[in-house]
Amino acid sequence: DGGITQSPKYLFRKEGQNVTLSCEQNLNHDAMYWYRQDPGQGLRLIYYSQIVNDFQKGDIAEGYSVSREKKESFPLTVTSAQKNPTAFYLCASSPGANQPQHFGDGTRLSIL
């Protein structure tokens, strides 16, 4: 879906380093989401935001932080407190309740 852009595609993190994953959407969607996917696993919700300047923790928020200063942007920071950050990170957006979520192409994060 060309409406959601995630960058970078691949990211490497050093010990003790914070890294930020970018997610931008031009679909004018109110809601945005971050998921983590481990190999052979389903999607687990990290954080979500229904509106600008507001966000809620998902099921696995520890070690992560987000901001929603603009409607089109929802960056995710993986902090040094996240001891096992290696995973595939997916960003999604949705126009509202009970509407489909559209996903970006993902960022694959690995530890150096």
Next chain:
Amino acid sequence: GENVEQHPSTLSVQEGDSAVIKCTYSDSASNYFPWYKQELGKRPQLIIDIRSNVGEKKDQRIAVTLNKTAKHFSLHITETQPEDSAVYFCAASPTSGYNKLIFGAGTRLAVHP
């Protein structure tokens, strides 16, 4: 807590056969149920969805059925083709958390020529 269980975890069929994947949800007030297809290393893509006021929905070779009483819904793929091989995820919208989705663990479908 809120939970979606998905079965089977792997499914292998011959080309032309039908495939059925089943999901059970825990929140009886859930009212939106999408299905996503994810090819290796790619983004999940919505293939079909159903809302609680409908019992069945079809789109060409794909259909979804919903049984609200039993709290389960199923994906049916007919006349399977090798390009249907992928991981399929079901999801349900819980009442806690506006527009959240709870995903099942996924089903890896392999269609053999």
